[in-house]
Amino acid sequence: MNLLDVQNLRVKFGASTVVSDVSFFIAPGEKFALVGESGSGKTVTSLSILRLNQDAEYGGRILFEGQDLLQKPEPAMRAVRGKDVAMIFQEPMTALNPLFTIGNQIAEVLMLHEGLSAKAAALRAVELLDKTGIPEPARRALAFPHQLSGGQRQRAMIAMALACKPKLLIADEPTTALDVTIQVQILELLNQLQREENMAVLMITHDLNLVRHFADRVGVMEKGRLIETATTHDLFAQPREPYTRKLLASRPQRVVGTVDENVSSLLTGEKVRCTFSIKRGWFKKTPFVAVDDVDVQLKPHETLGIVGESGSGKSTLGMALLRLSTAQVQGKIAFVGKPISEMTSVALRPLRAKMQVVFQDPFASLSPRRTIEQIVGEGLELHQPQLGREGLRREVANALSEVGLSPEMLSRYPHEFSGGQRQRIAIARALVLKPELILLDEPTSSLDVSVQQQVLLLLAELQRKYGMAYLFISHDLAVIRAMAHRVMVMKDGKVVESGRTEDVLSNPSQPYTQRLLAAATYSTLGKTEKSVSQAGVAPA
Amino acid sequence: MNTTTTSISPGRRIWLRFKQNPRGYWSLIIFCVLFAVSLAAEVVSNDKPLVVRYNGQIMFPIVQTYSEKVFGGDFDSPADYLDPFIQEQFKREGNWAIYPLNHYRYDTLNYFAKSPNPAPPSSDNWLGTDDRGRDVFARLLYGFRVSVLFGLALTITGIILGVVTGAIQGYFAGKTDLFFQRFMEIWGSMPELYLLIIFASIFEPGFGLLLILLSLFGWMGLSDYVRADFLRNRNLEYVQAARALGLSNSQIIWRHVLPNSLTPVVTFLPFRMSAAILALTSLDFLGLGVPPPTPSLGELLAQGKNNLDAWWIATSTFVGLTMMLLLLTNIGDALRNALDVRRKA
Numbered sequence: 001m002n003l004l005d006v007q008n009l010r011v012k013f014g015a016s017t018v019v020s021d022v023s024f025f026i027a028p029g030e031k032f033a034l035v036g037e038s039g040s041g042k043t044v045t046s047l048s049i050l051r052l053n054q055d056a057e058y059g060g061r062i063l064f065e066g067q068d069l070l071q072k073p074e075p076a077m078r079a080v081r082g083k084d085v086a087m088i089f090q091e092p093m094t095a096l097n098p099l100f101t102i103g104n105q106i107a108e109v110l111m112l113h114e115g116l117s118a119k120a121a122a123l124r125a126v127e128l129l130d131k132t133g134i135p136e137p138a139r140r141a142l143a144f145p146h147q148l149s150g151g152q153r154q155r156a157m158i159a160m161a162l163a164c165k166p167k168l169l170i171a172d173e174p175t176t177a178l179d180v181t182i183q184v185q186i187l188e189l190l191n192q193l194q195r196e197e198n199m200a201v202l203m204i205t206h207d208l209n210l211v212r213h214f215a216d217r218v219g220v221m222e223k224g225r226l227i228e229t230a231t232t233h234d235l236f237a238q239p240r241e242p243y244t245r246k247l248l249a250s251r252p253q254r255v256v257g258t259v260d261e262n263v264s265s266l267l268t269g270e271k272v273r274c275t276f277s278i279k280r281g282w283f284k285k286t287p288f289v290a291v292d293d294v295d296v297q298l299k300p301h302e303t304l305g306i307v308g309e310s311g312s313g314k315s316t317l318g319m320a321l322l323r324l325s326t327a328q329v330q331g332k333i334a335f336v337g338k339p340i341s342e343m344t345s346v347a348l349r350p351l352r353a354k355m356q357v358v359f360q361d362p363f364a365s366l367s368p369r370r371t372i373e374q375i376v377g378e379g380l381e382l383h384q385p386q387l388g389r390e391g392l393r394r395e396v397a398n399a400l401s402e403v404g405l406s407p408e409m410l411s412r413y414p415h416e417f418s419g420g421q422r423q424r425i426a427i428a429r430a431l432v433l434k435p436e437l438i439l440l441d442e443p444t445s446s447l448d449v450s451v452q453q454q455v456l457l458l459l460a461e462l463q464r465k466y467g468m469a470y471l472f473i474s475h476d477l478a479v480i481r482a483m484a485h486r487v488m489v490m491k492d493g494k495v496v497e498s499g500r501t502e503d504v505l506s507n508p509s510q511p512y513t514q515r516l517l518a519a520a521t522y523s524t525l526g527k528t529e530k531s532v533s534q535a536g537v538a539p540a
Numbered sequence: 541m542n543t544t545t546t547s548i549s550p551g552r553r554i555w556l557r558f559k560q561n562p563r564g565y566w567s568l569i570i571f572c573v574l575f576a577v578s579l580a581a582e583v584v585s586n587d588k589p590l591v592v593r594y595n596g597q598i599m600f601p602i603v604q605t606y607s608e609k610v611f612g613g614d615f616d617s618p619a620d621y622l623d624p625f626i627q628e629q630f631k632r633e634g635n636w637a638i639y640p641l642n643h644y645r646y647d648t649l650n651y652f653a654k655s656p657n658p659a660p661p662s663s664d665n666w667l668g669t670d671d672r673g674r675d676v677f678a679r680l681l682y683g684f685r686v687s688v689l690f691g692l693a694l695t696i697t698g699i700i701l702g703v704v705t706g707a708i709q710g711y712f713a714g715k716t717d718l719f720f721q722r723f724m725e726i727w728g729s730m731p732e733l734y735l736l737i738i739f740a741s742i743f744e745p746g747f748g749l750l751l752i753l754l755s756l757f758g759w760m761g762l763s764d765y766v767r768a769d770f771l772r773n774r775n776l777e778y779v780q781a782a783r784a785l786g787l788s789n790s791q792i793i794w795r796h797v798l799p800n801s802l803t804p805v806v807t808f809l810p811f812r813m814s815a816a817i818l819a820l821t822s823l824d825f826l827g828l829g830v831p832p833p834t835p836s837l838g839e840l841l842a843q844g845k846n847n848l849d850a851w852w853i854a855t856s857t858f859v860g861l862t863m864m865l866l867l868l869t870n871i872g873d874a875l876r877n878a879l880d881v882r883r884k885a
Contacts, residue, residue, distance in 0.1 A: 352784065353786065356784060359780065364777045367778040367799070379786070383785075
């Protein structure tokens with residue numbers, strides 16, 4: 001008998017149907033993955049199993065060990081949650097209660113479902129933490145969530161989920177918020193625990209690469225429907241549906257132009273050093289070096305990729321090079337031959353038109369109360385006031401059609417656009433000033449894979465056409481591989497390795513780069529056992 | 541995404557959501573009508589006729605003061621149009637007078653009243669008179685105007701001060717914020733009521749003085765909210781992008797941060813106004829407010845307390861005041877819901 005059997009599941013919120021006619025099953029001990037882009041209904045489907053969607057209307061049946069979960073009364077449902085079916089979430093920081101120690105939170109589950117005494121539960125909590133590979137579990141059990149690193153928090157979440165030996169673990173994007181090297185460790189841990197406990201795992205993710213190395217079977221969701229279910233091997237070998245093929249094909253393709261090596265540099269940074277002062281107590285301040293003596297060179301038409309995990313200082317470096325950083329910046333920075341590190345912010349203002357930024361989050365980077373025309377035209381209004389109203393409108397409309405948007409959208413507001421469209425608007429805002437340098441700070445990280453590919457192609461096309469230089473910051477090696485001429489790998493504020501993209505990413509000389517590359521492709525997953533899951537755990 | 545080319549601005553969407561709440565919408569309409577009527581109180585409730593025709597001449601007593609002699613009286617004093625003799629003159633052949641709806645101003649003393657003061661409601665005085673013989677309806681109407689105007693003035697000055705100080709603290713943060721916060725803590729711990737009593741005994745208490753004194757302390761609550769919003773918004777990427785475009789601080793504040801930080805201002809607007817009205821009313825009740833004979837709801841309440849047997853004073857003032865505060869609260873509730881972006885228009 002199947003452990004979980006979802007039959008014709010329908011989920012409605014008010015008038016809108018979010019999930020329609022979804023049927024799949026999970027056998028005991030099986031790893032099943034639901035893949036889809038944002039808004040495809042995969043998370044809603046998984047939450048329906050525990051009936052955790054608020055204000056939802058359900059249809060169909062969800063059989064768990066033969067019993068229909070949709071018909072169970074609420075008290076009976078509470079016994080299922082956490083005991084038979086447990087869940088881990090994308091962001092462990094918000095999923096853990098910040099006011100209790102993690103030991104406390106794990107023990108609570110045990111006391112609730114297993115009826116253990118407080119003392120026995122506390123001991124068992126330490127055991128569970130040990131099992132998830134957290135070093136010094138007895139000490140960590142007394143730590144509050146904020147005192148742990150992201151990876152450790154996710155391990156604590158897993159320990160909590162495993163507390164009652166659930167038969168099914170639902171993992172909703174459990175690694176998306178984590179750095180690549182930590183991602184692999186967490187997946188390795190899930191793999192190992194799944195084997196030991198013989199528990200079934202329902203993995204919700206957008207990452208096809210992850211699915212390929214983790215799941216036994218895959219279901220592909222699109223617009224609330226489950227369009228294809230197959231074993232992982234079959235799906236990747238012979239995708240049946242066109243949408244699946246599109247998803248599989250939407251891995252970034254390499255699109256770079258040629259760079260003239262003999263031109264003088266557009267942007268140079270010598271021994272750039274960024275320091276933040278961190279307050280300790282009332283009067284004491286300790287300096288924190290976010291970027292440590294980094295040299296940068298960027299030629300016209302060139303894309304320099306800066307790769308690193310979170311906290312490596314890559315964004316700080318990018319902002320410092322454009323004189324936008326709030327940190328104390330030392331070192332010499334020159335742009336189009338002018339020493340911008342020594343200029344006042346007023347003297348720098350005319351040069352601002354030549355260097356622009358596109359940020360990661362297209363929802364935060366456009367002011368919600370201004371029209372697209374106002375947003376895109378703002379820079380022109382400042383730097384080319386001679387254009388006049390009509391000229392301004394024409395330029396803005398041109399920039400919009402350049403990024404593939406219709407000029408009819410001029411009078412709309414940002415909330416009317418999708419994430420990909422918003423990112424195009426942000427690019428248009430930078431582009432309209434005809435800059436020579438654009439800083440792209442994770443420009444595709446919050447976009448769906450298929451949209452990501454479109455935006456990357458657009459950026460490459462624009463570079464070919466206008467010859468801008470890009471400073472491309474990303475944690476995603478696949479994106480960097482597709483876009484960058486040269487790459488710089490950063491770790492803890494220092495450059496670990498740099499050189500031509502082909503060289504660095506195919507024959508990395510430094511162990512850190514090698515580890516990063518291995519993690520990005522999940523190639524070590526399931527091959528090395530305990531060694532990976534214990535290695536490189538960040539200290540709290 | 542929709543394909544229509546006409547777009548609804550965020551401000552317009554707020555208005556559409558506001559209209560969805562009938563209680564708030566109608567409260568707003570009623571309040572506006574009442575306020576408009578009270579602004580025209582001189583025409584609605586006055587002891588002088590609007591127009592008279594006397595011996596073939598058209599006269600406008602409401603804008604011009606005429607001597608009693610003009611209408612055949614004995615003395616060279618301003619005509620008292622409530623005097624039965626003068627009223628008699630207008631009833632003669634060829635003469636007429638058009639009176640306002642209510643025949644009394646807020647300070648009219650009717651020397652020809654039929655019953656002793658305070659007089660119960662009658663056809664002459666719709667809501668009765670107070671213990672000095674002044675018409676309660678007229679005083680309520682004028683008092684409403686004073687209250688709302690005071691509330692508006694106090695709210696507007698409070699909002700300007702609060703937004704400016706909050707914006708400076710929030711946008712520049714760091715040391716500026718630190719010093720300003722300490723200053724506000726010191727400023728906020730000054731005993732407001734004592735200061736009011738002291739100042740009321742030094743200066744002649746009046747509309748202007750009360751406004752200044754109450755504004756000196758009223759901005760702090762709002763300032764904190766605006767500061768918090770600025771602190772949040774200044775770090776958002778659209779502000780960074782504006783900085784990358786080369787905009788100056790004042791341009792960034794004015795165009796980007798301010799419009800996105802006004803939610804607490806708009807939400808608190810009606811509540812601040814009713815708080816301001818209540819503040820004036822309670823000061824008047826204690827006798828620290830506007831000087832007599834300025835019509836004021838607080839003074840009426842005090843009269844109601846002193847003349848418990850004249851139930852009409854306390855009752856009508858209470859009903860009037862409650863109505864006004866209820867309307868404002870309803871508007872505020874609807875506004876708060878309208879600003880909640882999770883609701884659909």
